[in-house]
Each structure stands twice: as C-alpha cells, then as structure tokens.
Amino acid sequence: MAITLMHRRSNFQRLPTKTAAFLSPSPPKSSSFLSFSTSFLLLVLLTIWSLSIILSSSFQICFSSRKLDSYCISSGALSHSLRHLIIPPSNLSRTFKPITANNEISEAIKLVEEKLHIMRKWASTNNNINCSGKGIFVYDLPSKFNKDLIAQCNKLLPWTDLCEFLVNDGIGLPIPRLGPGWYRTHQYSLEPIFHSRVLNHRCRVSDPAQARLFYVPFYAGLDVLRWHFANASISDKDKLSNELVKWLETRPEWTRRSGRDHMFVLGKISWDFRRVGDGPWGSNFLSLPEMQSPFKFLIERQPWELNEIGIPHPTHFHPHSDDDIAAWQARVASSVRGKLVSFVGAARPESTESIRSVLIKQCTTAAAAAACRFVDCGGGRCGDPGDVMTTFMESEFCLQPPGDSPTRKSVFDGLVAGCIPVIFNPFTAYYQYPWHLPEDYQKYSVYVDEEEVRTGKVDVMERLRAVEPDKRKEMRRYIIYELMPGLLYGDAGSQFRRFRDSFGIIMDSMIEMTSKLE
Known part of the structure; x- marks a missing residue:
C-alpha cells in the first residue's frame, strides 16, 4: 500500500x-x-x-x-x-504525548470523542415507546432493489452459494446442535434480517402521512457484493444506487426533509460504498450528495460521519422470545472454560502489518499451548458455527485482531458466547458501536496495543494471565447479563418484553430522534 x-x-x-x-x-x-x-x-x-x-x-x-x-x-x-x-480513545491514550506546542493532535482526539458522545446521547433508554404520532413507514421498493438480489443468492459470490444462508428472512438454515434460535447466518445478511423485523414493527403504518420515520429497504450490501469479484464496469457498480436515488426523489416524503428522517441499513462496511473515481472496489453509494442527510447503519462505520452509526454484525443466534435469551444466558454462564485464550481465524501472510502471525506464534508455543487454542480458519475451515461457538464457550478470552478491516463478526460471536474479547485496534469496537457498546471498554474487553504486539514488546498470553480471576468473572457477568441481549437480532416474529435486542435499540432511538424533527 x-x-x-x-x-x-x-x-x-x-x-x-x-x-x-x-x-x-x-x-x-x-x-x-x-x-x-x-x-x-x-x-x-x-x-x-x-x-x-x-x-x-x-x-x-x-x-x-x-x-x-x-x-x-x-x-x-x-x-x-x-x-x-x-486515533485512540482518551482512556487509551493516557501515555500519548503530543509532540506539538499547539496540541493539534489532542484537539483531533477531542473532536472524535465529541462526535461519539453526541451519538451516545441519541441512544434511547426507553423500551416502551408510544407509537402515537411516531409511525414508521416502510417503502415498497421495486423488487430489483431487494428481492431480486436475494434471488441471485447463488451468484453473489463466485466460490459460495449463499442461498442456504439467506433463507428464513436472511437468518439461514437452523443449527439444531446449538438449540432453538441458532441459524447459519452469513456475515453479510443483515439487510434482509432487518427488513423482516421492520415489517413487523408495532409502530409501522401504511400511510406515509402518519409516519415520522421512513425505512428504505435497499439491499445495497448485496448489490455491491455481486460486483466485488466480477469483471464489471463502473456504471454497472453504481447503476442500482443511482436508480434508487432517482426513485426516492420522486417521493414527496423524501424531498420534504431531503431524507433527514430516512434510514438505511447496509450489511457491509462503509468503505465498500465509498469508491472514488474509477477505482475497482465498491460503489459510490455513500458518496452521493443525496446520501449525506439520511441516517445510515452499517456493520462498520466511517469514523467521522455523525449520521453513520455502527451496529453489531449479525451472529448465529436469533432468539424468538425473552425465554430464549434467558436460557442461553444460563447455558453460557455455566460453561466450563478450560482454556485461558483462543484465537479463531487465519493468518495474513500477505500483510506485513498484520499481527495475526505473531499472535498465532504466541498462542501455539510449547509454554502457551496448554492455555491457548488456535483454530485455523485458512481455506474456509471454520464453516461450522457449532465448532466456533464451542471454542468460544470454552475460553475465557478471545483474541480479536483486525482482519481485512478493523471490525470482526467474531467479536460479537465471542461476546454471545461469554468470551472476553481482546482488542488490539480501537476501531475494532470502541469507535464503532456507540449505541450497543459502553464507553468504558474495560467493562467488557481487554485492550492490548497493536504496535506493542507487532514489535514484540508484549506477550499477550502473559498479559491475560495477569488479569485477576475476580475481574474476569465480573467482566463475564457484565457481558452475559448486561451486554449480550442488545447485541442480538431476534427472528422475524420475535417479541421481547424483558429484554431489548439490537434491532429494538436502533428503532427506539430512531423513533425518538425523528419524532423531534420539525
């Protein structure tokens, strides 16, 4: 690079x-x-x-x-x-000493934190919102913008047929081994999952005049996915996005506030929608002028956009009821964790900046082998979610280094299994999910500086052994009972009263925000 x-x-x-x-x-x-x-x-x-x-x-x-x-x-x-x-969060940068007299870097850090603070204030704490005057309208888009993309499930990727992952409203085929609510969910299937939930939302209205919030079910992630590895022109990659914008501009609901009361949920990372010029990767969807006003929710956000909010990757667990969540919490809490550490992933030998090879070596050396389990996912060898979740449930800590981008679905799979994530890059979690993860990262994770790992200044195994057992127990309790419900996406017909899942947090927050618009 x-x-x-x-x-x-x-x-x-x-x-x-x-x-x-x-x-x-x-x-x-x-x-x-x-x-x-x-x-x-x-x-x-x-x-x-x-x-x-x-x-x-x-x-x-x-x-x-x-x-x-x-x-x-x-x-x-x-x-x-x-x-x-x-840029590291302030609570990660106590030893960070700017070299400038004018403190420009500290000011830049402050700006980042201010934006995150604003976004956190938007998150609703009310899980019993009154729908009166706060209706949600779901656009009935032409099928080319969503259903037709699902119909191409066997063509979206050249090496994988995604059809088995996109059935059941996007949650995939069941996994009986793990019990009720577990499915073979693909990491890029959030768009149909979210769409199915909005269609069943109790505040949904059929008359746009009664709505304060407008959801646009455009499966932009599936659209861009089909061009990633195809020999396609720029016009092909941008065609559907441009057509969607033109379609919206014919709607008075869109033009009334220039889309400020509209929301999109995109199942891929922000960079895939921010191609500039004639580069080969991704579309220009989020670079379009018309897309600057709406709220965009993605599994990995562009760090500085105030109306672009990161939301959890979909895991394999899609509970139907409060009882499903409570039963899983009890199972995870009682799991015997015979390994101190696990790393489920593949090396990145082509990337000189990746710390994965260092972590694998530290995990697999003779002294560490008894305490650390490495599950090599190279060549697609981690296709069984049951094996992955079992590894996480038997481990106290899960290593979560960046992969092709800072965020990882594995972070959320591990949290659902009650495994404490070890974060090496603040953009893996701390700057991504202001509505779903707390500002105090020490409640649920351990941070190890990526550069210290790369340069051999820290032995991660020893660092984790030094975490007191009582501290581990408290972190796990917080993850299982406080954090986990809000990281899940229930199934299409799910109903929760005791808990609020990720979808509920997002929709409650958006309903409150848009109801205040003039």
Missing part, C-alpha cells in the same frame, strides 16, 4: 509505505497510533488541512492498496480524510 500527496502548485514527497494504514479509506490493516511516526503524520496532515483552509489552495491525497487501486480525496474533502485517522 502506498500514499501520494499531490498539490496544484507542488508535489509532496511520497510517504513511507507503513503509514498507509492510518489514512487509507480502504479497510485499515493496522494502527500504530502511539508511535512518533504516526504523531508526526497526524501533525503534517493537520497542518496541511489548516493551511488549506487559510490559503484555499487545492491538493489531493491518493491511496493505492490491495482493494483500492485509486482513491483520491481533494482539498475540499480533506476534512473527510482526517476522519479516516485511527
């Missing part, structure tokens, strides 16, 4: 390759946010940004990576480039 800074009047020197992860709008591979080089890079970018505002000059930041051959951001959008920076 490489970065080039270009200016109208002069050319900047090419930056070192290892700095690319901090700027790339493609999924970042790693972060070294405590290092001098990163601090210097942040200072350079912030200085350039300030000068660009003062001088109104123009330049571009261009990236190249495995997925994005060409991604350029002009000076007019430079503030968005700063939004891609991986």
Whole structure:
C-alpha cells in the first residue's frame, strides 16, 4: 500500500509505505497510533488541512492498496480524510504525548470523542415507546432493489452459494446442535434480517402521512457484493444506487426533509460504498450528495460521519422470545472454560502489518499451548458455527485482531458466547458501536496495543494471565447479563418484553430522534 500527496502548485514527497494504514479509506490493516511516526503524520496532515483552509489552495491525497487501486480525496474533502485517522480513545491514550506546542493532535482526539458522545446521547433508554404520532413507514421498493438480489443468492459470490444462508428472512438454515434460535447466518445478511423485523414493527403504518420515520429497504450490501469479484464496469457498480436515488426523489416524503428522517441499513462496511473515481472496489453509494442527510447503519462505520452509526454484525443466534435469551444466558454462564485464550481465524501472510502471525506464534508455543487454542480458519475451515461457538464457550478470552478491516463478526460471536474479547485496534469496537457498546471498554474487553504486539514488546498470553480471576468473572457477568441481549437480532416474529435486542435499540432511538424533527 502506498500514499501520494499531490498539490496544484507542488508535489509532496511520497510517504513511507507503513503509514498507509492510518489514512487509507480502504479497510485499515493496522494502527500504530502511539508511535512518533504516526504523531508526526497526524501533525503534517493537520497542518496541511489548516493551511488549506487559510490559503484555499487545492491538493489531493491518493491511496493505492490491495482493494483500492485509486482513491483520491481533494482539498475540499480533506476534512473527510482526517476522519479516516485511527486515533485512540482518551482512556487509551493516557501515555500519548503530543509532540506539538499547539496540541493539534489532542484537539483531533477531542473532536472524535465529541462526535461519539453526541451519538451516545441519541441512544434511547426507553423500551416502551408510544407509537402515537411516531409511525414508521416502510417503502415498497421495486423488487430489483431487494428481492431480486436475494434471488441471485447463488451468484453473489463466485466460490459460495449463499442461498442456504439467506433463507428464513436472511437468518439461514437452523443449527439444531446449538438449540432453538441458532441459524447459519452469513456475515453479510443483515439487510434482509432487518427488513423482516421492520415489517413487523408495532409502530409501522401504511400511510406515509402518519409516519415520522421512513425505512428504505435497499439491499445495497448485496448489490455491491455481486460486483466485488466480477469483471464489471463502473456504471454497472453504481447503476442500482443511482436508480434508487432517482426513485426516492420522486417521493414527496423524501424531498420534504431531503431524507433527514430516512434510514438505511447496509450489511457491509462503509468503505465498500465509498469508491472514488474509477477505482475497482465498491460503489459510490455513500458518496452521493443525496446520501449525506439520511441516517445510515452499517456493520462498520466511517469514523467521522455523525449520521453513520455502527451496529453489531449479525451472529448465529436469533432468539424468538425473552425465554430464549434467558436460557442461553444460563447455558453460557455455566460453561466450563478450560482454556485461558483462543484465537479463531487465519493468518495474513500477505500483510506485513498484520499481527495475526505473531499472535498465532504466541498462542501455539510449547509454554502457551496448554492455555491457548488456535483454530485455523485458512481455506474456509471454520464453516461450522457449532465448532466456533464451542471454542468460544470454552475460553475465557478471545483474541480479536483486525482482519481485512478493523471490525470482526467474531467479536460479537465471542461476546454471545461469554468470551472476553481482546482488542488490539480501537476501531475494532470502541469507535464503532456507540449505541450497543459502553464507553468504558474495560467493562467488557481487554485492550492490548497493536504496535506493542507487532514489535514484540508484549506477550499477550502473559498479559491475560495477569488479569485477576475476580475481574474476569465480573467482566463475564457484565457481558452475559448486561451486554449480550442488545447485541442480538431476534427472528422475524420475535417479541421481547424483558429484554431489548439490537434491532429494538436502533428503532427506539430512531423513533425518538425523528419524532423531534420539525
């Protein structure tokens, strides 16, 4: 991966390759946010940004990576480039010492935290919202925007038939081995899952005049997925997105507030919808001017967008009732955890920035082998959710390093199993899910700096052994009884009274927010 800074009047020197992860709008591979080089890079970018505002000059930041051959951001959008920076939360940066007299980096961190704080304030704590005057209208889109994409389930990926994963309103085929509510759910199936739940929401109305919130069931993730590995033109990749926008612009409900009271749920990461120019990866859906006002919910958000909110990846557990959740909580709480640590994943030998090989080596050495279980997912060897969940349920800690992007579905699979996640990159969880994970990350996770692992300064196994048993017990209690229900997506007909699942948190929050719009 490489970065080039270009200016109208002069050319900047090419930056070192290892700095690319901090700027790339493609999924970042790693972060070294405590290092001098990163601090210097942040200072350079912030200085350039300030000068660009003062001088109104123009330049571009261009990236190249495995997925994005060409991604350029002009000076007019430079503030968005700063939004891609991986900056640690304040409670992770106690030892972070800015090298600038004007404290620009601390100000940048403060801005990130302010946005997260605003989003957290939007989250509703009311699980018994009165629907009067707060109706939800679900657009009946032409089938090409959703149902027809499901019908292409055997063609979306060249090596996998997704049809068995997308039946049952997107939750997939049942997994009897794990009990009621467990299904073979694909990581990219959130769009039909969410759609089916909204259709059954108690506040749904058939008359748009009675609605304050409008849900657009466009399966943009499935649309972009079918072009990822196809020899397709830019016009093909953007066609359905452009048609959707044109269709919405014919609706008075959309034009009344320019989409501010509309919401989209997209089942892939934000970077897949932010292609710039003629790059080969993804669509331009979220870059369209019309898409700046609505609320977008994604499994991995663009870190600086206030109306782009990260929501949990779908797990394999889709309970139907409160009793289903309570039964699973009891089962997980009583699970015997014979392993201190587990890592379920594959190495990334092609990525020099990945810490996975280091973690695998630490896990599998003779001294650690008795305490750590490595499940190699290379070549698709982790296709059985039952085996994965069993590993998580038998482990106290689950290693969750970044993969092709910072976030991992495995984080939520592990939490549902009561396994304490070990986070190495703050964008894996801490900056992603303000409505579903608490600001105090120490309640549910252990943080180990990614760069310390990469440079061999920390033995993760020893770090985790040092966590007191009482602390582990309290963290697990919090995960199982406080956190887990809000990370789940119930099935299409689910009804909850005692608990509130992820879907309930999202919809309650959006109903409250849009009901206040003038």
